Amino acid sequence: SNTDLSITRIRTDETRPYRGVAVAIGTNPLGSSIDPYLGAAHGAADSMRRLAACGAFPIAALQLLNFGNPEDFRQISEFAESVRGISDGCRIWGVPILSDTVSFYNSSPLGSALPTPALAMCGILPRYEKRCSPAFRRKGDKILWVGSPELSVKASEF
8 A cells, every 4th residue: 555654753952953753565366476576676665765755864774584394395486586675776866675574374265375575675764744646535546656667567566
């Protein structure tokens, strides 16, 4: 959804305005099942976009990796490519990955769950009162598209 963002107001001392700490979560399980590398890289880009949309600057990230059976070649390959996609995405913006959580053997009697690489990215909002919301407000809100849509909306909700 477009609301996977949280902002907390903090005050460092009485003479400065409030600052904020923003946390954004980005993931695209469907996109990751189609192309694990790009799906994970887009998850990193989505976290970055959510932070930028509210006015925050990224400072750190946390990987949340949920995959199927690591003994299955296809599934462990999805895991490896997803890790590479998140790493490359964070390296581009110079955001360190401080921690990770990995969960394997996520399946049901119907089969394995979709590969779900997620990234929680933390950022600093210099002036809390100047924050923006990344969410659409009303049904029918307009989207301004910059760039070529066929390169960036694969398996997205848009």
